[in-house]
Amino acid sequence: MSAVLETDDVSESAVPGLRTIKVGLLGLGQVGQAVARIAPEAARLKHAGLRFRITGALVRDVNKVRRCQKPRVTSNPSAFLRGNYDVVIEALSNVEPAHGIVRRLLGRGVPVVTANKALVATHGLELAALAIRRGTTLRYEASALAGVPFLGAFAARPLVSDVHRLTAVVNGTSNFILSKLEREQCTFDAALEDARRLGLTEPDATRDVSGQDSADKLTLLAAIFGWGTVPAFRISTQSIHGLSARDFAIARSLTSTIKPLVFAKRTAAGISAFVGPAVLPQEHPLASLVGALSGIHLSGSFISDLFFSGPGAGPDITAATLLDDAVEALCTHTARPGRAVVPTPHVATIASAPTTGWLVRTTFPGVVPQAATVEQLFSTHHLTTTHVSDAIDNQRWVRLAPLTSEALDFALNRIAATHRIQTFAIRALQE
């Protein structure tokens, strides 16, 4: 059986009942190699009547050694595009050259499935519209919460996708780092190094840690929910860098935890959103997600309290989702009207970031003042304190009632200038 599978020119009829699928693979990095390993093996695909064969792959370096049986590879996009594919799996990580190649493929009617969130966030609406015009399919289930199949349903179902509020952990790497800080009381850099060693980060982890990756995913989700184009650079984004094990200990004493959050709501004034670390009560469904798990909590006009979670990162998981997308692309066909699937592109109105509570790590230059004194100091600067922690060394943590980040920054800058008190503020959600 395996010999038959590897022969080059087996016609469809040679393996009765199995339809041979010619797959083009864009990229042979971690994810691409996992696709090349799983695709010819998975019994479930054969059970679905399909036999996947990688007939060509586009790579940067044709000579690199790879942990999979190497398909015919080329580093020349034009040579790759001369191939004949039933479906193309896109596992590159940047917008270019992916965008140009995917556009060519869809324009030619070839279905494409992708895990590239930067591509989908930037050009998703344009590419999806192109796919519909050419009677083909673009699927991108692996581009957010890689292991959790939910985007497809939201893209195709108009009532449930009428979402007006989302709270999510969409960057598994950041969640892994913060979970490690919380559990092992290690330093931020040690946690990051561990994530890198386990292959959870890209070579450059900046996009994960800074929140850029999460902001890209919010752009993508906003498009699916029909909110319009929410440019990632317009979203208030705070890095998780700078969090310490002590912040988690304080959060725990408030029966809370800190998660790398994406929050967005659609109001009459526009989209109000932020990306960054946030204190969450322990009973919040996202609070229980530890390690590299990701999750999303949604409320909308028809259905509220929806929650989806699962593995958010990892080459094998992403590869499995890409292959499932390929099956869906091959086995289902979207007919017009496709407006359920392609929300009208329009630029969303961006409102100011939401007013939330805050947890402020406060570092004093000398002797730590009494809690009441701290409360009074903050009150002088129009900050309403709801809790002041015990002192640890020269630090206290101050919980503040909801206010805008502008008002907070203004007050904290004045406190710093007047009293040489350093602060580090983390948002805090009540529900």
Next chain:
Amino acid sequence: MSAVLETDDVSESAVPGLRTIKVGLLGLGQVGQAVARIAPEAARLKHAGLRFRITGALVRDVNKVRRCQKPRVTSNPSAFLRGNYDVVIEALSNVEPAHGIVRRLLGRGVPVVTANKALVATHGLELAALAIRRGTTLRYEASALAGVPFLGAFAARPLVSDVHRLTAVVNGTSNFILSKLEREQCTFDAALEDARRLGLTEPDATRDVSGQDSADKLTLLAAIFGWGTVPAFRISTQSIHGLSARDFAIARSLTSTIKPLVFAKRTAAGISAFVGPAVLPQEHPLASLVGALSGIHLSGSFISDLFFSGPGAGPDITAATLLDDAVEALCTHTARPGRAVVPTPHVATIASAPTTGWLVRTTFPGVVPQAATVEQLFSTHHLTTTHVSDAIDNQRWVRLAPLTSEALDFALNRIAATHRIQTFAIRALQE
């Protein structure tokens, strides 16, 4: 605009860009009425390019007063079947007459969407195969976790649906009752009465409370995961009736709670499953689901720790899901090969129910013995005790190490016969 929507013979071209969808409605109970209310109103459906018109409904009693604009109704199935529908929404609650009518409709190529779990559990595979043969669609997203769109993805995606273990709360009504017992310390009957008053139960709540409804949903899930036919009557099923507020207080003291559970795993020996109340640690994702929420936790060959939750019951939620199913049925076509969608029908091997821990409520006829004495008594009957609770009146709760229900029943019967000690055993899961 509303006048136009109600005119009878508007052709598709009369409202530019909107395709008029002729909907047949089977049943005008709570769910049917909600469909009739939402369908003509929802702006999201128009945005998807669709204008829904209920052109006929089958009801038991044509004269009954209903909380919706009444469509043309008939109580005669043949008269209903003479109608011309783009899609039929099935909102009856029993297997018959739904089965015969749905078979006729699919046989004629009319897409059907259903919320009827009894129908899908009993005839789902046969009807799905018929739909494929006739080039049409059967969708049943509302038949389990009514408000959570996840079944569609599992039916269409072979790798993620390679599930070998599931733990779920699939009956929102039971979860509502147990949550109320836990929070308000009321009696079981008071909690049940409250669920009834809120319209969460059917007129006869027996199917909810007994676990039959959950067992039907397990049958349905097993089919989607390719486990074959798991007849509901073959599943070890325990009613939630008999649980008391005290059981929850004891569970809480063990940092656990009790949930109306469905558990199943696929092993080399066959499908091992149970339906019934079970003690779960508080950090389990299902433990946080309160009220009428439902949820499912899945692990499989390619992706583990998947979790989906959301509203599991309620007419408006079910109606929204049925309408989303109708949009998917109208906008997508499943092409061959359809084996990803229609698992081969085969009868599954049923293995014995899983070996689990237990929490045994133990009622003594006279003076309550010391904890050590209770432990010794249980040990005499080959039961390994891991914890004995403090006494409350004449009761103690005994936590037992994993064993089969047969071994447990044998021992508890002997204890009852010899010592006149009454027991009530609840399963306890470790993870």
